[in-house]
Amino acid sequence: MIKKYFFQLIFFNLFFIKGVFAAESGGMPQLNPEFWISQIFWLTLTFGILYIVLSKIILPKISSNLELRKSQIQENVEAAERQRKDSESKLKEYEEIISKSKLEAKNIFKETKEKVLKDINSKREVLENEIDEEVKKAENEISLLKKKAPEKINKIAVETSAEILKNLIGAEVNNSSISAIVNDLSKKNRDKYYDN
Amino acid sequence: MAANPMTQFEVYRIGPEIKIGVFDISFTNASLFMVISSLAILIIFNIGSKKNSILPSKIQLLAELSYTFVSKMISDTAGSKAKPYFSFIFSLFMFVLFCNMFGMIPYTFTVTSHIIVTFILAAFIFIGVTVIGFIKHGFGYLKLFVPSGVPIVLLPLIVVIEIISYLSRPISLSVRLFANMMAGHTMMKVFGGFVISLGIVGGWLPLSFSVALTGLEILVAFLQAYVFAILTCIYLNDALNLHH
Numbered sequence: 001m002i003k004k005y006f007f008q009l010i011f012f013n014l015f016f017i018k019g020v021f022a023a024e025s026g027g028m029p030q031l032n033p034e035f036w037i038s039q040i041f042w043l044t045l046t047f048g049i050l051y052i053v054l055s056k057i058i059l060p061k062i063s064s065n066l067e068l069r070k071s072q073i074q075e076n077v078e079a080a081e082r083q084r085k086d087s088e089s090k091l092k093e094y095e096e097i098i099s100k101s102k103l104e105a106k107n108i109f110k111e112t113k114e115k116v117l118k119d120i121n122s123k124r125e126v127l128e129n130e131i132d133e134e135v136k137k138a139e140n141e142i143s144l145l146k147k148k149a150p151e152k153i154n155k156i157a158v159e160t161s162a163e164i165l166k167n168l169i170g171a172e173v174n175n176s177s178i179s180a181i182v183n184d185l186s187k188k189n190r191d192k193y194y195d196n
Numbered sequence: 197m198a199a200n201p202m203t204q205f206e207v208y209r210i211g212p213e214i215k216i217g218v219f220d221i222s223f224t225n226a227s228l229f230m231v232i233s234s235l236a237i238l239i240i241f242n243i244g245s246k247k248n249s250i251l252p253s254k255i256q257l258l259a260e261l262s263y264t265f266v267s268k269m270i271s272d273t274a275g276s277k278a279k280p281y282f283s284f285i286f287s288l289f290m291f292v293l294f295c296n297m298f299g300m301i302p303y304t305f306t307v308t309s310h311i312i313v314t315f316i317l318a319a320f321i322f323i324g325v326t327v328i329g330f331i332k333h334g335f336g337y338l339k340l341f342v343p344s345g346v347p348i349v350l351l352p353l354i355v356v357i358e359i360i361s362y363l364s365r366p367i368s369l370s371v372r373l374f375a376n377m378m379a380g381h382t383m384m385k386v387f388g389g390f391v392i393s394l395g396i397v398g399g400w401l402p403l404s405f406s407v408a409l410t411g412l413e414i415l416v417a418f419l420q421a422y423v424f425a426i427l428t429c430i431y432l433n434d435a436l437n438l439h440h
Contacts, residue, residue, distance in 0.1 A: 042227035050234040055283030061245040
């Protein structure tokens, strides 16, 4: 319903448009030459001033601003490029240094290792020699003792047998006869007690 | 009662009547808006060019973008030879653009909606371009009217057509701008009148049209300024680089 009224209103009003604008008279003001000269004058004046100020003062400034910025940006880009190259070469140097020092460290490590090994070997040899010597000495002593042992034992045997005989028979027996018997016995049994 | 849609184009005197000889050069509303537009351009571009920072401020960016925009337009259409005329075309473009744009503010006056203004601009361009053409090429500039590769039989006809088209350049240039501005503003006024006469019930439809038209007119205001400038560049290109 409202819609219908709405369209009716629009429709009927269109008929009145003619009446609405009927008051207009004289047509286009643009074709009235009354102020033509004035407009030409003011147009020339304002546009002339605008052109002169723009071309002599403002536009050169904008142009130089743009040029300046362009060159500055160019410079900055170049500087950045330079620095990038610099840093790359520095990085390379650094890497070289690192690899060199790594190699050096390896060499040092190797050398010290070898040195230490040599040292240890030599010391061990010395020690072994010493030990060998000690062992030999001890063996010598042992063998010496071994050699001396039968004589002492014979002596002890002679003395003890003399003592025993004295207690048994109550008479002193000649030491030389006892020692002759002991010697004889020990010679006979030597192989039994001493293998060597 | 809706107002006459043409009253917005009326010129009236502001202040006293000034006369030089028989010529009336009184300050009018048209003059006022020419002054306002020029001043606005000068102020904006003066601020935009004052200090140069690597990272431009908004207004500086605006000035520099317009500079590069017009510069690119000229070099694209007229080549590198048109460099000396850059400031003229820049001023022309900015002047027409600002006059058009100021006309979009309600209750203002549109300078470019007057045939006499656009015609003077177009006539100046026409005469200037013709003079440049004759200076650069001498009478060889007349070759412009004789396109190459046209059969001899058709030549008289073609030459006549070319001459007419050349002479009608200032008219087409000025009428294009003036008619566009006038028609747009008249239409907006008519739709505004509809809003009033249809009232609260039916006025919404013309109002929405009016809103849409405002957007369109802003586009047209820019476009016509651009067309005006680019046609100037094309005419200049004809004068500078004789292609025919």
